[in-house]
Amino acid sequence: MSNFNKDGLGNILFVAIAVCLVCSIVVSGAAVALKPAQMKNRELDQKQNILRAAGMLPADSNVAADGRGVEELFASFTARAVHLDSGEYANDIDASSVDPIRAAKDPAASRDLDDGEDIATIGRRENVSVVYVMEGDDGIEKLVLPVRGYGLWGTLLGYLALDGDLETISGLGFYDHKETPGLGGEVDNPKWKAGWVGVRLYDDEHNPSVDLVKSRSAEGNPAAAYEVDALSGATFTTRGVENLVNFWTGELGFGPFIKNLRAGA
Ligand SMILES: Cc1cc2nc3c(=O)[nH]c(=O)nc-3n(C[C@H](O)[C@H](O)[C@H](O)COP(=O)(O)O)c2cc1C
Structure with missing residues (x-):
């Protein structure tokens, strides 16, 4: 224990690589886990744009005057x-x-x-x-x-x-x-x-x-x-x-x- 040198080059490199590895696993894990949600949001956004162009959805709301939402409206x-x-x-x-x-x-x-x-x-x-x-x-x-x-x-x-x-x-x-x-x-x-x-x-x-x-x-x-x-x-x-x-x-x-x-x- 006494000859453990936390400021040694090997130790610093080990900690730096370990931190990079953990961070990259967290970031790529999050990217993979969030992909379906991103795709769904992109799809929802496209549906809203189509409905707004068609005059079926107000510019400032995701609900039509008759109470119907994006998915319901787009189903037509x-x-x-x-x-x-x-x-x-x-x-x-x-x-x-x-x-x-x-x-x-x-x-x-x-x-x-x-x-x-x-x-x-x-x-x-x-x-x-x-x-x-x-x-x-x-x-x-x-x-x-x-x-x-x-x-x-x-x-x-x-x-x-x-x-x-x-x-x-x-x-x-x-x-x-x-x-x-x-x-x-x-x-x-x-x-x-x-x-x-x-x-x-x-x-x-x-x-x-x-x-x-x-x-x-x-x-x-x-x-x-x-x-x-x-x-x-x-x-x-x-x-x-x-x-x-x-x-x-x-x-x-x-x-x-x-x-x-x-x-x-
Ligand atoms: C900073 C800046 C941004 C401009 N942005 C646009 C623009 O988005 N669309 C456009 O047609 N003209 C834009 N113009 C103006 C054009 O350069 C041009 O003067 C204008 O289209 C003439 O239009 P008018 O004949 O209706 O005055 C911009 C001019 C400046 C200086």
């Missing part, structure tokens, strides 16, 4: 994988396995967009995406689409919801963006978001025609049906949002799928 939606080029359901693909953003980074699972096509400035578009469909007795009541596009500082990620007629917007919401609070960040302002409800999406030739404008057309002017207020002091974000909505509802986005649904396919 079915997630389906969709081949974007053909606009057909990908019945052989489990929608929960589809990650559109990751797929867009994989050349084997996406296509390159040239400058003329890429109005949303996303670079590549995934071949298969996912849609959230709410059906009632008379067919589709809501359709929610994942959308994304570049603003001023980065890519805005969100959901666009359509009414059962598949040509009227029922809501738009972004769950991730890098725009400046008070300027482009006003995309999160509930007052601005309310301006999307009821806006018409397609013109008579089925071209996406949403128009973000500094001053609205007079009531009665057919153009007014397609208009949403521009964000003041945020022209780049405004253009980005207009372009991404028109891209994802157009021929290179969910346009073929929406056409198929309208034709009853």
Whole structure:
């Protein structure tokens, strides 16, 4: 006992390694144990974002006016994988396995967009995406689409919801963006978001025609049906949002799928 030297190099190294080992076991144990809870929270968050875009959940609460919670509300939606080029359901693909953003980074699972096509400035578009469909007795009541596009500082990620007629917007919401609070960040302002409800999406030739404008057309002017207020002091974000909505509802986005649904396919 008398020749035990606690300040010896060997002892210091032993204690340091033992502490590192114990800490790494605790940290990795916690990471493994918390993984299911993290996944569940991420899933819950995604469901909330979809429900908020669809106007079924208030921005500041996880309970709807009728008392229904997220899981109960989301149960009325079915997630389906969709081949974007053909606009057909990908019945052989489990929608929960589809990650559109990751797929867009994989050349084997996406296509390159040239400058003329890429109005949303996303670079590549995934071949298969996912849609959230709410059906009632008379067919589709809501359709929610994942959308994304570049603003001023980065890519805005969100959901666009359509009414059962598949040509009227029922809501738009972004769950991730890098725009400046008070300027482009006003995309999160509930007052601005309310301006999307009821806006018409397609013109008579089925071209996406949403128009973000500094001053609205007079009531009665057919153009007014397609208009949403521009964000003041945020022209780049405004253009980005207009372009991404028109891209994802157009021929290179969910346009073929929406056409198929309208034709009853
Ligand atoms: C610090 C800073 C942050 C800005 N953030 C944004 C933004 O998030 N979105 C945007 O479109 N413009 C942003 N702008 C403004 C643009 O640079 C540009 O001036 C503006 O889009 C012009 O819009 P207006 O024609 O509506 O005034 C920012 C400017 C500064 C100086």
